[in-house]
Amino acid sequence: MLEIPDNMDKLLRKAAEHVRDSKKVLALSHIDTDGITSLAIVIRMLERLGKVYRWRNIHQLNSETINDVKDLIEETSPDLVIFSDFGTGQLSLIQDHLADVEGLEHIIILDHHIPPEERAEINYSEKDEIIEINPCQQGISGSSELSGAGVSFLLAISVSEKNIDLSELAIVGATGDLQDYYGKGFAGINAQILDIAVQGNYIRVERDLTLFGINTRPLPQLLQFATDPYLPGLTGDAEACYQFYSKLGIELKDSDDQWRRWVDLSQEEKQKVVQQLIGELLQFYDDPRIATGLVGDVINLLLRPPRSEMSTAKEFSTLLNACGRNRRSDVGVGICLGDEESFQTGKALLQQHRANLAMAIRRIEDNGFEEYDGIYVVNDPQTKDTIIGIVIGMAQGSTIIPSDKPVIGISTNTTEDSPLVKISGRARNHVVKKGVNLKEVFTHVAESLNEKAGRLTVEAGGHPMAAGAFVDPEYLDAFINGVSKAIANIIH
Ligand SMILES: [Mn+2]
Structure with a gap:
């Protein structure tokens, strides 16, 4: 088989x-x-x-x-x-x-x-x-x-x-x-x-729009809350999203005064929206795959209730992720196993998750970030360790933080009162292509610090474009400086 x-x-x-x-x-x-x-x-x-x-x-x-x-x-x-x-x-x-x-x-x-x-x-x-x-x-x-x-x-x-x-x-x-x-x-x-x-x-x-919420979000919110990818000029701006549809002559509500969702649109209407969005993204992002990726294989889950947060793999996966990031993975497991009460709880967590992300991004916009040799650093004590990685990725995706160097996030707001500081790193594709492998950098810096200290001060892991580490607070500066130096050596 x-x-x-x-x-x-x-x-x-x-x-x-x-x-x-x-x-x-x-x-x-x-x-x-x-x-x-x-x-x-x-x-x-x-x-x-x-x-x-x-x-x-x-x-x-x-x-x-x-x-x-x-x-x-x-x-x-x-x-x-x-x-x-x-x-x-x-x-x-x-x-x-x-x-x-x-x-x-x-x-x-x-x-x-x-x-x-x-x-x-x-x-x-x-x-x-x-x-x-x-x-x-x-x-x-x-x-x-x-x-x-x-x-x-x-x-x-x-x-x-x-x-x-x-x-x-x-x-x-x-x-x-x-x-x-x-x-x-x-x-x-x-x-x-x-x-x-x-x-x-x-x-x-099915070939369809890959944005989150095609089954569940009213049309304007489909764009307003889009984070993957971030839609320049639309994400976070409700008014701009209304105008986007009205310029294309697309009705937002049906004859019963109910919000229309993406799955309610005709093929012709879908086509108009997709063309407009792709055009805008191509101008904005240097990687054309971000724009063309707006349309792709959408995986419909036929065992789950239709028109729900469980109807496509992407929506389902976002729902589950929200459970985990809110420290309620058990709810996610319940949803997978078909438990209705878990599903209701999960939906509430998803809303909370969305709000947490939006507030964390807003704080980066308001408070800024630091520029080091080779990296950008976000140190926001209010952002939880479970979302710091997504937040810095989104901030870079939306160009709040430039994408020419990796971004490193520091979270002291850690799960279960752990004394360790959580570090997350994100690098864009073109930076990885220059030879930056965040996982390797993190593990090498960790090894050399551990060796010098003669004990475990940093544990690191991950992938080339997304890596993480748990750091003893005493060694936080040494770790960040080590990563900064190592990456600067690669990209300069
Ligand atoms: Mn995995």
Whole structure:
């Protein structure tokens, strides 16, 4: 059914065996859309096997939170723990802290993040108690070909082909991780999973507008609240959005005085709007793909209520992300599993999320940012660590912050009273092409600081264009200066 490397298939089958043999399972996952959908897939798989299980989302698996995980394991005494959408970067933590817990027989890691360099030589997958399944170790891209939810789906169908409907959630997870970025569609195993979902009639793919809210937002708000991409002159300006439609001769309300939504427009009306928007974006952005990406494959989710925040993969993924960013991933998991009350709560969180982002962007506009050699820095103590990455990305996307250098965000407003400072970095495509790899820069600076200090002061990870770090406040300045120097060396 699916073409996957033999080695990966072997690991999946072994993991599936451990799942079937388990008596009590603890499932742990990351808090974003991919983590939430990964977890929902794992839960459904366990539920269908009639297993006893507990689950929890964890914001970040690090040297602090691993102790909470250990407590949770001791409290729930599972014989199997499944980590999804994280675990690869924390394998040594997991090994050091969890491998010898009594009664815990197996650990399964379902991840897609790139393993740390120092692990290249070691094949931990050989060890029996920990099975790690990660496309990066199988010659498959973990940033464009398979997400955490995709890996979880592979396990679920290895356990039973009845889990094939969970392909829907795998695609929502991949969407959340932007694996089909700029409407270029899915590739690799993602494309295979999409095919399966289309054939099963769980998903239908249509060429349409890729903005958030085509099913749910009144026409003016579709543009006014657009953040991906930011629409110059329209995002944030209600009046301009009304005028945009009236200039094109498009009615905003139907004959019953109800707001029209994008899905209510005729093909001809849609065409007019799309042409106008693309024209404006082409003038504004140096990357033409941002404009052309306005139209792309829209993934309709046929198992979910129509005309709702769950009807397309993009809207669903945004809804789930909002749950996570508001520290309520559990609500997101409930939504994936079809719980109506969770859905209502999630919608309220989405509104809150939107408001939080708008206020954080406004503060950057009002208070400005700092310019360093090689980077821009936003240090806003009011912006939560869970949204700092999105906020700096949006601020740069909307040219509030110039895009010639990466932007680094600092958040001291961290989850669960952690003493660590959260750092987020974002770099535009053309900066990455110059050779800036934020993940590498962050990890190298972290390593050298840790070495100098003789202890753990910074933990870093991520991708070339989006990376993050948790920093001991004492080393915050040293870290920022180190990153500044390293990037300046690359782009000068
Ligand atoms: Mn992920």
